[in-house]
Amino acid sequence: RIVVLDFGSQYAQLIARRVREQNVYCQILRHDLSAARIAELAPKGIILSGGPSSVYQDGAPQCDPELFKLGIPVLGICYGMQLACKALGGQVDSTTTREYGHAKCEIVSGEGLFEDLPGEIDVWMSHGDQVSSITESFSALAKTSTCPYAAIVHNDLPVYGMQFHPEVTHTPLGGKVLANFVRGICKCEPNWHLSDFAELTIEQIRKQVGDRRVICGLSGGVDSSVVAALLYKAIGSQLTCILIDNGLLRKNEQSLVIDEFSNHFKTDLHVVNAEDRFLASLAGITEPQEKRRRIGHDFIECFKAEAEQIENAHFLAQGTLYPDVIESGADPDGPAATIKLHHNVGGLPEELGFELIEPLRDLFKDEVRRLGLELGLPEKLVWRHPFPGPGLAVRCLGEVTRDKLVVLRAADAIVIEEIEAAGLYRDTSQTFAVLLPVQSVGVMGDARTYDNAIAIRSVNTDDFMTADWSRLPYDLLARMSTRIINEVQGVNRVCYDISSKPPATIEWE
Numbered sequence: 001r002i003v004v005l006d007f008g009s010q011y012a013q014l015i016a017r018r019v020r021e022q023n024v025y026c027q028i029l030r031h032d033l034s035a036a037r038i039a040e041l042a043p044k045g046i047i048l049s050g051g052p053s054s055v056y057q058d059g060a061p062q063c064d065p066e067l068f069k070l071g072i073p074v075l076g077i078c079y080g081m082q083l084a085c086k087a088l089g090g091q092v093d094s095t096t097t098r099e100y101g102h103a104k105c106e107i108v109s110g111e112g113l114f115e116d117l118p119g120e121i122d123v124w125m126s127h128g129d130q131v132s133s134i135t136e137s138f139s140a141l142a143k144t145s146t147c148p149y150a151a152i153v154h155n156d157l158p159v160y161g162m163q164f165h166p167e168v169t170h171t172p173l174g175g176k177v178l179a180n181f182v183r184g185i186c187k188c189e190p191n192w193h194l195s196d197f198a199e200l201t202i203e204q205i206r207k208q209v210g211d212r213r214v215i216c217g218l219s220g221g222v223d224s225s226v227v228a229a230l231l232y233k234a235i236g237s238q239l240t241c242i243l244i245d246n247g248l249l250r251k252n253e254q255s256l257v258i259d260e261f262s263n264h265f266k267t268d269l270h271v272v273n274a275e276d277r278f279l280a281s282l283a284g285i286t287e288p289q290e291k292r293r294r295i296g297h298d299f300i301e302c303f304k305a306e307a308e309q310i311e312n313a314h315f316l317a318q319g320t321l322y323p324d325v326i327e328s329g330a331d332p333d334g335p336a337a338t339i340k341l342h343h344n345v346g347g348l349p350e351e352l353g354f355e356l357i358e359p360l361r362d363l364f365k366d367e368v369r370r371l372g373l374e375l376g377l378p379e380k381l382v383w384r385h386p387f388p389g390p391g392l393a394v395r396c397l398g399e400v401t402r403d404k405l406v407v408l409r410a411a412d413a414i415v416i417e418e419i420e421a422a423g424l425y426r427d428t429s430q431t432f433a434v435l436l437p438v439q440s441v442g443v444m445g446d447a448r449t450y451d452n453a454i455a456i457r458s459v460n461t462d463d464f465m466t467a468d469w470s471r472l473p474y475d476l477l478a479r480m481s482t483r484i485i486n487e488v489q490g491v492n493r494v495c496y497d498i499s500s501k502p503p504a505t506i507e508w509e
């Protein structure tokens, strides 16, 4: 495997995914992991990510300099390269302007990292500092007109650095550069395949579970469906699924999940209708984190009550993904950052006294989708946009009420119908409606109205950590708007959200 040490880069997960595209397993770890621990993990290569800091800044994240001496190949990207230079001989300076965007990069040495690449490649730069001089321990491998050391190699150690970002799509041949590092320099075999993963996981689940029972929360989303499919393959009728309808689901969602379920699994399904309970505990609450907290709490209580009825239930299966594991700080070796409370990590199993099964905790979303297809789930389900645990509550801004949910659900259904009809559903990563806590004046027929506003949100993203708003065609937006205003009572205005993440988030709350 390859490990990525994360120095706070937006791109650390992207680097890991690019490595996995080479069919090589890749894991993201905290930047300050000791060289001794890294040696224990025995990766075939180490990648130091970029990061927002300056290497000489007080408190700037550092790595253990001993890791350069482990004999394991190291590739420093951007900040990672600057750290390598600081540790092994080189000068890092602030450039007067932040360099951000495309650059032409001239390859000085077409071996190793740049094997089989043209003499000049397009690269993507995003940095404030850069390496301004190197000692004779290093040699330059590539340069641009403003950056004399766009890529370097240490003369005695297997340590490489590059100032540009090979992991982003704006560096078109970046995948090849990373492949040269992973396959050529680190000598990793391409043996990480999802079909093997499925087989191994099914085998592991069988062993772990024995003749006991597993319960699995089903939400209608990709992750929980893939978990259920894996479990069903592994243990068949020892699986009980629970669907909690918290009243915050999308239009027809409960029946969709039940249909989907009966088409693919012939095992026990419990549906809990808990709308009243959730809406009662959300009454009067407007603060987003408090809304999330209450939903999480109610979810646990409902689940617990249902689970207690299930005999011999010993395990709880969850669709936790690798990004959740990284962000929640659940991995002691992993980097931790909690921006929003994601209620599907932690909490539940401890309270319930279940043993946890998380068969997807090593996978990224796109890998889960591919796995879903391998397991025979239908494309429509596998490509469904993600839907947050707290459901429509975080899209119904301010207080959540039954009436508001009716409006939001109807508007959301139109947005989805129209984007599907335009054939653009799969071209966006997440598309939905938000009900704003705003009334505005309108005129319908001859009458003045004072009604709600709906915002349409549609984003494109690789990893949901950063996202850009989708450039939906005006005609499509017009159809959505006309239909929402005509068909959804209580709405007289539709807006389109044109903010990217960061600084906005994908959800509004």
Ligand code: XMP
Pocket (backbone or CB within 6 Å): 292, 340, 341, 342, 343, 344, 386, 387, 388, 389, 390, 430, 464, 465, 501, 504, 505, 506, 507, 508
């Ligand atoms: P944000 O809004 O943080 O969302 O940009 C990133 C992705 O995470 C989803 N999301 C959640 N998923 N529980 C979940 O399971 C949550 O509490 C939650 N909050 C946000 C969001 O829909 C987007 O895909």
